[in-house]
Amino acid sequence: MNRYTDSIGLTPLRTAIAEKLSAETGIGWNTENIVITAGAKQGLLDAAFALLNPGDEVIIIRPCWPTFPAQVLLAGATPVFVDAPFPTYIPDIGAIRAAVTPHTKAIIINSPNNPTGAVYDRVTLQATGDLAINYQHWIISDECYSSFVFTGERHESIVMAHPSVRSRTILVNAFSKELAITGWRLGYFAAPPEIVSAAKKLQSHTTSNANVIAQHAILHHLQVGDGSFERRIHQRLCDAHNAGLRILAGLQDVMPPAADGSFFFYLDLSRLLSALPAADPVRSTEDVARYLLEESGVACVAGSSFGDANGLRLSFGAPPNLLESGLKRVVDTLNSLKNRQAAA
Numbered sequence: 001m002n003r004y005t006d007s008i009g010l011t012p013l014r015t016a017i018a019e020k021l022s023a024e025t026g027i028g029w030n031t032e033n034i035v036i037t038a039g040a041k042q043g044l045l046d047a048a049f050a051l052l053n054p055g056d057e058v059i060i061i062r063p064c065w066p067t068f069p070a071q072v073l074l075a076g077a078t079p080v081f082v083d084a085p086f087p088t089y090i091p092d093i094g095a096i097r098a099a100v101t102p103h104t105k106a107i108i109i110n111s112p113n114n115p116t117g118a119v120y121d122r123v124t125l126q127a128t129g130d131l132a133i134n135y136q137h138w139i140i141s142d143e144c145y146s147s148f149v150f151t152g153e154r155h156e157s158i159v160m161a162h163p164s165v166r167s168r169t170i171l172v173n174a175f176s177k178e179l180a181i182t183g184w185r186l187g188y189f190a191a192p193p194e195i196v197s198a199a200k201k202l203q204s205h206t207t208s209n210a211n212v213i214a215q216h217a218i219l220h221h222l223q224v225g226d227g228s229f230e231r232r233i234h235q236r237l238c239d240a241h242n243a244g245l246r247i248l249a250g251l252q253d254v255m256p257p258a259a260d261g262s263f264f265f266y267l268d269l270s271r272l273l274s275a276l277p278a279a280d281p282v283r284s285t286e287d288v289a290r291y292l293l294e295e296s297g298v299a300c301v302a303g304s305s306f307g308d309a310n311g312l313r314l315s316f317g318a319p320p321n322l323l324e325s326g327l328k329r330v331v332d333t334l335n336s337l338k339n340r341q342a343a344a
Contacts, residue, residue: 001212001213001216002212003212004208004209004212005036005209005210005212005215006200006209007200007203007204007207007208007209008034008035008036008196008199008200008203008209009034009035009036009037009188009209009210009215010036010212010215010216010219011031012219013036013215013216013218013219013222014031014034014035014036014188015030015031015034016219016222016223017034017036017188017190017222018030018031018033018034018190020222021034021171021190024146024155024157025157025159025160026160027159027160027163027166029190032193032196033190033191033192033193033196034188034189034190034196035188035189035191035196035199035200035203036186036187036188036209036210036215037186037187037188037189037199037203037210038185038186038187038207038210038211039174039176039185039186039187040142040144040172040173040174040176040187040189041067041187042187042203042206042207042210043170043172043173043174043187043188043189044067044068044071044140044142044172045071045074046189046195046198046199046202046203047140047170047172047189047191047195048071048072048074048075048077048140049075049198049202050195050198050199050202051075051105051106051138051140051170051195052072052075052076052077052105052106053075053076053077053105054076054077055076055077055078055103056075056076056077056078056103056104056105056106057077057078057079057080057101057103057104057105058072058077058078058079058080058104058105058106058107058108059080059081059082059096059099059100059104059106059107059108060072060079060080060081060082060107060108061081061082061083061084061091061096061108061109061110061113062081062082062083062084062306062307062308063084063089063113063115063116063266063303063306063307063308063311064081064108064110064306064307065110065114065115065142065306066305066306066307068108068110068142069081069307072108077105078103080099080101080104081099081307082095082096082099083095084116084118086268086270086310087255087258087268088118088258089113089116089117089118089266090118090120090121090124091120091124091128093124093127093128093131096128096131097131100131100135100137104135104137105137105138106137106138106139106140107128107131107132107137107138107139107140108139108140108141108142109125109128109139109140109141109142109158110141110142110143111125111141111143111261112145112146112148112149112155112260112261112262113145113261113262114144114145114262114264115262115264115266115301115303115306115311115313116257116264116266116311117257117258117259117260117261117262117264117265117266118258118260118261119149119151119155119260119261120156120158122156122161125156125158125161125162126161126162128158128162129158129161129162129164129165130162132165132168132169133164133165133168136168137168138168138169138170139158139165139168139169139170140169140170140172141157141158141159141169141170141171141172142172143155143157143171143172143173144172144173144174144176144177144187145177145261145262145263146173146178147177147178147230147233147234148177148234148237148261148262148263149260149261150237150238150241150242150259150260150261151260151261155261157171158171159171167192168192169191170189170190170191170195171189171190171191172187172188172189173187173188173189174186174187174188175187175218177263178230178233179218179221179229179230179233180233181214184211184214184217184218185210185211185214186210186211186214186215186218187210236320237263237316237317239320240263240316240317240318240320240323241259241263241316243320243323243324244259244265244316244323244327245257245259245265247324247327247328247331248265248267248327248330248331250331250335251267251331251334251335252334252335253271253272253275253334253335253338254267254268254269254271254272254334255267255268255271259316263315263316263317264313264314264315264316265313265314265315265316266303266311266312266313266314267311267312267313267314268310268311269285269288269303269310269311269312270310272288272334272337272338273285273288273310275338276337276338280337282337284302284304284309285302285303285304285309285310285311285312286302286304288302288312288334288337289301289302289312291333291337292330292333292334295333296326296329296330296332296333297326297329298314298326298327298329298330298333300312300313300314300315300330301313314327314330
């Protein structure tokens with residue numbers, strides 16, 4: 001199996017993904033709705049290039065994955081940010097509506113969210129769908145963390161909450177997180193036929209097709225898998241989520257995160273930073289991230305990467321023993337920040 005496939009992927013794989021999506025969402029999808037991509041990133045870029053022209057605007061909920069605004073800019077359009085506030089990080093539909101202009105072409109949503117772990121409720125999804133229909137906007141829905149919801153509920157896609165918006169939605173997903181194979185670079189999106197047709201033309205001149213070996217491997221898994229592998233991954237992350245929250249409850253000046261989905265703990269450090277002396281060299285989340293790496297040996301990502309001056313993202317995808325020891329060091333290090341001056 002070492003030849004090119006169709007630029008949008010093997011037909012049997014597209015059919016299997018359509019069946020998978022139909023079962024998960026309760027909405028019928030067919031082969032003609034599916035495009036196989038070199039990771040979800042290519043799917044998002046396909047969507048941007050298929051929809052956007054110079055002068056268009058795209059509403060992006062912030063904190064956000066930095067690829068979203070970068071790809072909007074690559075397509076010649078303009079990102080327009082709407083902040084989803086701490087502690088829920090759920091966007092206010094009024095704030096989204098206020099950001100709409102005659103140039104708005106699309107809204108990008110991401111639930112479960114990277115970096116915040118927020119899981120959008122049905123009311124928010126329905127209101128976003130209403131907005132898209134009323135203003136004739138497209139919705140690009142990144143659902144790459146759909147397998148990882150820790151509220152006891154199943155993931156709800158916007159097309160499940162608001163089926164009428166399906167004709168204006170590009171639903172992007174991947175096997176990277178669900179099967180823990182990020183390096184295999186195999187994603188997909190489901191969309192109306194006109195978007196699929198545009199992606200077919202675009203991918204024929206970019207990647208030709210996604211990795212054929214990965215395509216056959218995923219097809220085999222979808223044909224013979226019984227879901228047990230996915231359930232084991234989810235249980236491992238659920239255990240890590242619960243154990244991590246117990247440890248993070250020991251933070252003194254930082255509220256423990258909700259972390260309802262994805263596999264990130266996203267901390268708001270505004271109270272901690274404001275409590276530090278004015279002369280303290282640690283003044284920003286970038287400083288905190290650097291201090292944690294140097295003092296506790298734990299790597300994390302400052303919220304500025306996601307458009308948020310107060311946030312700090314920690315992954316709980318690490319092996320359990322490393323996760324526990326790492327988070328304990330994070331708690332000890334953050335709790336000791338205010339005491340450094342006195343100790344000196």
